[in-house]
Amino acid sequence: MSALLEVAGLTKRFGGVTAVDNCSFSVEKGTITALIGPNGSGKTTAFNMITGYLKADAGTMRFNGHDVAKPNPAKLYRSGLSRTFQQARIFPELSVRENLVVASGFSWGDLFGMRVSKSDRAAANEMLEEFRLDALADLRAADLSYGQRKLLEFAAVLMSSPKLVLLDEPTAGVNPVMIDTMERHVRARHAEGVTFLIVEHDMQLVMRLCDPVIVLDNGAPIATGKPADVQSNPLVLDAYLGA
């Protein structure tokens, strides 16, 4: 296996708080890697730096064999690294279908000038079917339920045919049926070769879906390994019980 993403020495301070502290880890190609840790251990801050939403104070990053000196969300998206957010970021005033078309790289001008080609419209329609969102295609995204919005955001990031998808708490606040749906879609895309890095608090889901599991505490990894090994690691137990 080879690393698709490598971060080394990643650091971010907010005033007196070191949210991410000289943090190094890698995500191997073809894995569903989990990034877990107690509340406030730095998971989202790490995601934000890796995806270019937050400037790191220190550290380096490589993605798909290239150094990324200044991570930029749009450039990374185009080069195959995309992400979701804890609170799904979609365009609430666009329809479900339009959200998918925009996510595939169309400018708003193209969208509203109806310059979207038939094949790209077909790709959006396929995604709608795959995610069983076709019945909702013409609804405003704002009118979707919380779980449906998360599903739409996930479908939208897949429109760019990513190599690596970072999911930030994909199942937080969604019902058990939707958790199963999310899991199914992750497995299906993984089987097609997409690599995942997932921040998730649902440990049952992490244990059955992810391998390896990276555990952060105080902004740096304290354990990395197979789910069962990590689960019984005394350092990990301490970090969670002490949290």
Ligand SMILES: Nc1ncnc2c1ncn2[C@@H]1O[C@H](COP(=O)(O)OP(=O)(O)OP(=O)(O)O)[C@@H](O)[C@H]1O
């Ligand atoms: N914008 C910010 N300004 C100040 N402090 C911040 C900011 N963002 C995060 N922090 C602090 O950095 C630390 C790490 O936060 P972060 O959200 O990355 O943790 P997390 O592991 O994602 O937590 P959770 O599981 O609760 O989402 C926390 O102490 C948090 O309070």
